[in-house]
Amino acid sequence: MYVSDLHNHWVPKNNATRSGKIGSQATIDKIKKLGIQELFIDTEKGLDCPEGLPADEQKQVQAQQLDSLQVQSDVGGVGKRVSVIEEHDRASRRYLAARNVLDGVLNDVKNHQSIDVVAVEASSEALLESLESNENALACLSHIRSKDSYLLEHSVNVGILLGIFGRSLRLEDSILKELVIGGILHDIGKILVPDAILHKPGKLESNEWEEMKRHVTYGEKILDVTAGLSDLSRSICRLHHERLDGTGYPHGLKESEINRFGRMAAICDVYDAITADRVYHEGMAPDMALRKLIEWSIFHLDKNLVYDFIRCLSAYPVGSLVQLSRNRAGVIIQANRRSPRHPVVRIFYSSTNRLQVEPVVVDLADKGCTYDLVGTLDARQLGIDIKPFL
Numbered sequence: 129m130y131v132s133d134l135h136n137h138w139v140p141k142n143n144a145t146r147s148g149k150i151g152s153q154a155t156i157d158k159i160k161k162l163g164i165q166e167l168f169i170d171t172e173k174g175l176d177c178p179e180g181l182p183a184d185e186q187k188q189v190q191a192q193q194l195d196s197l198q199v200q201s202d203v204g205g206v207g208k209r210v211s212v213i214e215e216h217d218r219a220s221r222r223y224l225a226a227r228n229v230l231d232g233v234l235n236d237v238k239n240h241q242s243i244d245v246v247a248v249e250a251s252s253e254a255l256l257e258s259l260e261s262n263e264n265a266l267a268c269l270s271h272i273r274s275k276d277s278y279l280l281e282h283s284v285n286v287g288i289l290l291g292i293f294g295r296s297l298r299l300e301d302s303i304l305k306e307l308v309i310g311g312i313l314h315d316i317g318k319i320l321v322p323d324a325i326l327h328k329p330g331k332l333e334s335n336e337w338e339e340m341k342r343h344v345t346y347g348e349k350i351l352d353v354t355a356g357l358s359d360l361s362r363s364i365c366r367l368h369h370e371r372l373d374g375t376g377y378p379h380g381l382k383e384s385e386i387n388r389f390g391r392m393a394a395i396c397d398v399y400d401a402i403t404a405d406r407v408y409h410e411g412m413a414p415d416m417a418l419r420k421l422i423e424w425s426i427f428h429l430d431k432n433l434v435y436d437f438i439r440c441l442s443a444y445p446v447g448s449l450v451q452l453s454r455n456r457a458g459v460i461i462q463a464n465r466r467s468p469r470h471p472v473v474r475i476f477y478s479s480t481n482r483l484q485v486e487p488v489v490v491d492l493a494d495k496g497c498t499y500d501l502v503g504t505l506d507a508r509q510l511g512i513d514i515k516p517f518l
């Protein structure tokens with residue numbers, strides 16, 4: 129058979145080629161060893177598999193699943209005390225402050241100094257306050273990223289996502305704070321991975337990949353000797369690469385050994401990693417990333433929590449480029465959990481003449497709104513930069 133997608137995008141820099149014709153049993157063994165239990169094949173380039181579901185049928189099933197995942201009753205933490213536009217400046221300042229705090233923490237680790245947990249705590253509280261005012265503001269900011277500060281932005285984003293996710297599950301304030309702290313610090317061990325490996329643009333050799341995976345153990349050791357951290361925050365670091373079927377790392381833990389917060393962290397970590405633009409690959413659109421989470425929930429991620437996560441971000445999450453009726457397109461700046469097809473959109477593009485238009489914000493849930501959501505678009509494919517409009 130011809131493998132067209134190895135189904136392992138959650139491994140950001142693995143050393144495996146993702147497509148090609150299978151030439152030997154050894155290759156199959158290798159794929160199995162990677163923990164891959166299902167993959168995509170191209171039936172035009174190789175043999176078919178009668179038991180497999182065709183990709184377009186699978187896409188349809190996923191689209192139906194996504195559309196059916198709206199929340200029926202009010203869930204926790206909708207967070208719209210002020211409009212997303214009003215919250216933007218404050219959220220920006222707090223996002224930047226959290227990034228700077230983490231930058232300081234990473235420098236401290238490099239210089240063998242102890243971590244300023246109080247500063248991380250204060251940042252987490254500040255982020256949670258912004259989430260309470262309007263969580264969409266930070267969600268927008270988490271999609272504006274620069275390729276060269278991945279570690280800082282990814283870490284803060286995982287903290288924000290855990291905050292948004294935890295709020296939707298109505299977790300207690302003290303737990304939310306520990307979750308966000310854990311998110312900000314989850315990849316702290318990466319600072320001890322040699323730069324040549326951490327920033328290598330191409331494929332990693334197997335010894336390099338082994339070193340890369342050690343970032344979790346390094347992180348665990350750093351956090352173990354850090355006073356003032358909760359077990360919950362530590363467990364976010366320890367568990368974020370473990371997978372329910374035991375194929376994760378570094379411990380290869382079993383389902384029963386991975387707590388709920390570790391499972392939540394795995395979902396937030398994967399979602400942010402695959403939506404990010406990196407030096408060596410372009411990020412996935414948010415709705416595509418949600419579909420990937422559904423696929424991976426069969427073996428790797430906690431299915432119920434994946435569905436909760438999608439309900440929480442909505443099937444049309446913040447940061448999605450969407451096609452509207454009347455030939456207009458725009459980016460979602462506020463999701464709608466109750467009615468995913470009715471988000472707040474900043475329109476800036478005319479799809480008829482492929483030109484930018486004067487930006488305007490519309491709430492599709494407004495009774496007088498004359499636009500309908502037609503579907504999602506791939507900003508990268510169309511060559512559109514959505515960042516200025518977030």
Ligand SMILES: [Fe+2]
Nearest residue numbers: 314315368369
């Ligand atoms: Fe990690």
